[in-house]
Amino acid sequence: MAIVLSRSKPAPHRAAAADSYRIRDVMPRWAWWVVCSLVAALFLFPLAMLVLTVLKSPAEANASPPAYLPHGISWGNFGRLGAAGSGVLHYIGNTALVSAGTTVGTVIVSTLAGYGFARFRFPGRSALFAVILATLMVPFQALLTPLYMVMQFLHLQNSLLGLTLVYVTFQLPLSVFLMRNSFAQIPTELEDAAAIDGCGSFAALRRVMLAVVRPGLVTVALFAFFASWNEFLAALVLLSDDSRYTLPVFLTTLVTGKLGAIEWGVLEAGVLVTMVPCVVIFLLLQRYYVKGLIAGAVH
Amino acid sequence: MTLALRTSTRSRRRGVVGFLYTLPALVLVTVFFLVPLALLIWMSLHRWPLLGKPIWVGLANYLAIGGDGTFGQSLLFTAVYTVIITPILFLLGFGLAMLVKEQRRGAGVFRTVYFMPYVIGFASSAYLWLWLIDPSVGPIDKLLTDLGITGQPFGWTDTPTGALFAVIMSVVWKVVGFTMLLLMSGMQSVPGDVQEAAKVDGAGRFASLWHVMLPLLRRNIALVLVFSVVGSMLAFEQFYILTAGGPGNRTLTIVYWIYNSSFANFQLGYGAAMSVVLLVMLMLISGVQLYLLRDRSE
16 A cells, blocks of 8 residues: 655556556546646645735735735735734744644654554453554544543643643554554564564664664654644643644634734734645655555555 | 473563553553543533532433434534535545546646645634635635626625535545545555456446446545545534634534533533534444445455
């Protein structure tokens, strides 16, 4: 199931696949280009308009009816975004903190658990693994009310740490599953060799195994990052203090701003700031992300 | 004897070490998943205000769901939304997958473009569309009037149908690339010789699509449908941000109503009871779907 979105070389056995439905038999080459480009234009139109509008001056961005192109490039919307609430940098910081915590936490916890489940036999192993996978069956949207109570009990409500722990937990089923598979694919000889060299299991994990499961680790890290950077509902419910908000929740404060009317240029600048890291990371690491998406979906 | 004893102690010790590796994950799952799940059921049997003491009410919350018109309305609306968006996502995703599944110059770039909105969060995407469809400052109405398709700005969120349509547009834009990807990965692993055989047997293009490709794609189709149905049943952000459930609660989804009951009306017990009902429904739906689309060859 190794498919990537771009730069993929045709695998020989797959080059023959889907032969009788080849689009090139139905559609001449130029027509295929026209159709694909038109569809691409539909997908890119919202993003192109977003960038063009955010670069307008605030007044121009709020003008009705709108113009397609800005009269000149202005950074005014970003300036006002920087001044909104506790300042956009503050919210970027919150989000980065939660995302980094979730990513690191998920990677550590799921590596340890994946290693434990793949390489050791202990009573109740399959049952415990099933319990972790069961988290997939229950969407956390349905658990928000009791999560809120648990947070109150642990004095973690309205805290970025609490939110991070919740995100890590809900990343675990997929991550532990992927890491267990990564470890299971490593031949035991590698570990035996490490043991002969005098490594305990943890040293073997750290010095030998980690290098081998790196692709799985990158996938797990990417998933954790995207999920925690973008998550909205749990952050909305569990954070009550304006200064603790993550970017998606901060956007809501821009709509219900103190000025009454929405400042569209500022709101869309916020949207742009929120989405840019995801798009950039995706473009850089799409190979790992797509592989993991399919491996995670088709299990 | 001593040797056997020593190995068994060693393997037991190794077992304990293995368990310790899984412990952090188990602790997190227990505290933030199992305990809340148990608490959810416990809360659903109480009248549970945000402040003050919870009162045991037995099944009263569940009984109240039957008489709650808003719940019925949100359930119906969520079902309608799911029934409309699932075939749209499937058919458009299928078409896109057919279009770009082959290795040819440019296909990789188009795949990336179609998939890219998927990595943008639901909240950012919804705020982007809130602006895109705004009748006074949004570029979509501007484009439609400039092209002469509509005479005047549409006012998408003024009517329930327009609001639903706007949400569907935004969701299709955001997630159809994911559908495309899942179907494409299935199409690329359909072995070429099976299709050659169908061709030799004289199957026309559509006959072989229907009789050969779709059955082989069963697993991927099942996944796409389960993801789409479960995702739609849990829809919240798009509606919270784009329509605020309006006009007049006409685009209120189940999760949205649970959110309102729990965190706006502070009836936590009632919200919990509705959550339990939602959970049971989701499990039944995924179970039925997976059963209907199970791989019969295995």
